Each structure stands twice: as C-alpha cells, then as structure tokens.
Amino acid sequence: MKSEARSVGLPTTDWAAHAEQELKRAGHRSSAPRSAVVEVLGRQGCVLSAREIADELRADGRDVGIATVYRALELLDELHLVQRLDVGEGTVRYEPAHPSGEHHHHLVCDSCGRVSSFEDRDLERAIAHLAGRLDYQVGGHDVVLRGACPACSSA
Amino acid sequence: MKSEARSVGLPTTDWAAHAEQELKRAGHRSSAPRSAVVEVLGRQGCVLSAREIADELRADGRDVGIATVYRALELLDELHLVQRLDVGEGTVRYEPAHPSGEHHHHLVCDSCGRVSSFEDRDLERAIAHLAGRLDYQVGGHDVVLRGACPACSSA
DNA sequence: CTATAAGTGAGAATCACTATCGCTCGCGGG
DNA sequence: CCCGCGAGCGATAGTGATTCTCACTTATAG
Numbered sequence: 001m002k003s004e005a006r007s008v009g010l011p012t013t014d015w016a017a018h019a020e021q022e023l024k025r026a027g028h029r030s031s032a033p034r035s036a037v038v039e040v041l042g043r044q045g046c047v048l049s050a051r052e053i054a055d056e057l058r059a060d061g062r063d064v065g066i067a068t069v070y071r072a073l074e075l076l077d078e079l080h081l082v083q084r085l086d087v088g089e090g091t092v093r094y095e096p097a098h099p100s101g102e103h104h105h106h107l108v109c110d111s112c113g114r115v116s117s118f119e120d121r122d123l124e125r126a127i128a129h130l131a132g133r134l135d136y137q138v139g140g141h142d143v144v145l146r147g148a149c150p151a152c153s154s155a
Numbered sequence: 156m157k158s159e160a161r162s163v164g165l166p167t168t169d170w171a172a173h174a175e176q177e178l179k180r181a182g183h184r185s186s187a188p189r190s191a192v193v194e195v196l197g198r199q200g201c202v203l204s205a206r207e208i209a210d211e212l213r214a215d216g217r218d219v220g221i222a223t224v225y226r227a228l229e230l231l232d233e234l235h236l237v238q239r240l241d242v243g244e245g246t247v248r249y250e251p252a253h254p255s256g257e258h259h260h261h262l263v264c265d266s267c268g269r270v271s272s273f274e275d276r277d278l279e280r281a282i283a284h285l286a287g288r289l290d291y292q293v294g295g296h297d298v299v300l301r302g303a304c305p306a307c308s309s310a
Numbered sequence: 311c312t313a314t315a316a317g318t319g320a321g322a323a324t325c326a327c328t329a330t331c332g333c334t335c336g337c338g339g340g
Numbered sequence: 341c342c343c344g345c346g347a348g349c350g351a352t353a354g355t356g357a358t359t360c361t362c363a364c365t366t367a368t369a370g
C-alpha cells in the first residue's frame with residue numbers, strides 16, 4: 001500500500017542539526033533558548049503549538065519565555081525549516097520541514113481533534129500537474145482531510 | 156483548459172434563498188439580522204471574515220452585532236451551508252457552500268494575501284481515491300496552494 | 311577583553327472569537 | 341387580532357493566542 005494513516009511522528013534523523021546549521025548560515029547567533037526550541041521540535045517530530053513547546057521546555061526545567069518560542073518559530077518558518085499547520089482551532093501548530101522536500105499532509109479528526117498524517121504520491125502528482133496549469137506562481141501547498149479517526153468512528 | 160485561476164466569485168444563483176430555506180427547515184426563525192448576513196454572503200460569493208461581513212452591513216446602514224454575525228456563521232457552518240476557510244492569518248473566512256457538492260479550493264498569495272480559487276477534477280479524483288485507501292473516515296477536505304499571484308509575481 | 315547589536319523574557323497590548331445576560335420580537339395558540 | 345414564550349439579538353465582558361515593548365543579557369567580531 002502506497003499510503004496509510006499513521007500516528008504523527010517522522011524519523012527526524014537530524015533535522016535539529018540541520019536547522020541549527022541553517023540558522024547560523026542565515027547569520028543568526030546560537031542561543032540556548034532557541035536551540036532548546038529546535039531540539040523539542042526535532043525530538044517530537046509531530047505538530048506542536050507554541051504553548052506545547054513552552055510547556056515541554058518547562059517540564060525539562062528549561063524555562064523559555066513564550067515570546068522567545070514564538071520568535072524562534074517565526075524565524076524557522078521564514079527559513080522554511082518548519083511547516084505551519086493551521087487546522088482552525090485557533091492555535092497554529094508547527095512541525096519540522098525536511099529539506100528533501102519530502103512532506104506529508106494531515107488528517108484532522110472532527111470529534112477528538114487529533115491530527116495524524118499521511119503521504120500520497122498520486123496526490124502530489126495531481127497537485128504538481130495542476131500547479132503547472134494555473135496562472136499562478138505556486139510555491140507550496142497544504143492538504144487537510146477532515147473526518148473521524150478510527151478510534152472515534154468505531155466508538 | 157480544465158482549471159484556471161480566477162478571481163473569487165461564483166455564479167451564486169440562489170444560494171441565499173436556499174440557505175434561508177434550509178434554516179427554516181432546521182427549525183430556525185427568520186430574522187432580519189441573520190437574513191442580512193446570508194444576503195451579504197450570497198451577494199459577495201467569495202471568502203469573507205466575520206468582521207468583513209459586519210463592516211459590509213454597517214456600510215449598508217444595517218448594523219448587526221458582531222456576536223450575531225458569528226452566531227449566524229456558526230449556524231450556517233453546522234448546516235453545511237458555508238465552507239470555513241482558514242488561511243492562517245488569524246481570521247477565519249467563510250464562503251457559500253453549494254449544495255451540489257461542487258466546490259473549489261484556494262490560492263493564497265504570500266505577498267498580498269489575496270485569495271483566489273480554482274477547481275480541478277483530477278485533484279478531486281486523487282483525493283477521493285486516496286480517501287478510500289486510508290484507514291480513516293474522511294468527510295471533507297481543504298486544499299490551499301500558496302505562492303505569488305500574477306500581480307505580485309510580475310511586480 | 312570589550313563593544314555592540316542580536317537575542318531574551320516579563321508583561322502589556324492587540325485581536326479574533328466566545329460567553330453572558332437582559333431585552334426584543336417572530337410566530338403558534340387562542 | 342392578541343398574548344406569551346422562547347429563539348434570537350446585541351452590548352459588553354471575558355478568554356486565549358499571538359505580538360509588541362523595553363530594559364536586560366550575552367554571543368561574537370575585532
């Protein structure tokens with residue numbers, strides 16, 4: 001099978017190291033708070049909100065101001081090192097973006113709100129083909145499927 | 156050509172009348188403020204935020220409380236008479252949803268923020284096919300392409 | 311080692327949206 | 341046609357996420 005729902009969480013290999021490197025290359029200093037944010041993102045691998053990141057850091061005993069978390073995420077987003085995901089519940093989530101360009105999309109459960117991911121070559125192909133036909137400079141895309149996750153639909 | 160970017164704005168035929176009818180059928184009273192919201196949505200046909208709707212109404216001299224606009228939109232959303240679109244700028248936009256099930260997706264310009272729409276049969280087919288293969292009860296989907304609109308990319 | 315500007319963080323400000331609550335009015339029964 | 345009641349309204353307070361401000365800290369070039 002080419003595509004299937006799975007719980008969020010990619011291999012992550014060394015996204016964190018890559019991100020640090022890109023930050024440096026873009027002329028940014030390294031700092032403990034920002035590195036901590038990068039590390040948490042890399043460790044979790046899945047969609048996280050700014051608050052979740054801050055909470056995670058606090059649990060680790062590394063208090064980082066929420067403003068700093070937002071700033072780090074904004075910066076990472078500018079450098080295309082993270083992917084923003086807004087599923088419409090008022091909070092934006094972020095996840096590491098792999099430089100390979102390989103990416104996935106999301107399934108959002110309407111009842112429990114849980115997010116999972118999938119990837120599908122055919123879908124990517126359809127989008128790429130479509131983008132070529134549009135009179136538009138397409139740079140990226142997001143696909144969100146909504147429905148009931150296995151747990152909720154069986155309950 | 157099967158698909159092409161165009162400015163937002165569908166024929167609209169008589170979405171407003173249809174919506175009113177559905178509201179009545181669902182056991183809701185008719186009221187001037189809510190009808191006004193429906194009318195604005197139907198008239199514009201394109202993605203509108205709650206605030207934009209309220210402003211439009213105020214310009215028409217029909218002041219409608221912002222809370223009422225939100226309530227009307229929530230109701231319309233529950234009845235699947237509108238489609239929510241969250242392009243990630245902190246405000247949710249709505250547009251009429253046509254009962255035919257026919258729908259379109261959106262292009263968001265990263266520089267000017269303008270939203271336009273497109274439809275593509277192949278994309279729909281890819282998503283439908285994909286949904287069938289996933290272990291997930293897929294009920295709907297959103298696709299957002301990001302990039303530079305013709306105006307911005309030529310500038 | 312030192313200057314300096316990037317980066318930090320506490321808290322205020324903003325903004326979209328939701329909850330509250332007394333008042334209004336559409337509408338079915340009389 | 342009139343009445344009563346509960347759906348609906350709207351001003352306003354509240355909430356929660358995100359951004360702004362500003363004085364303080366610290367990484368790094370020289």
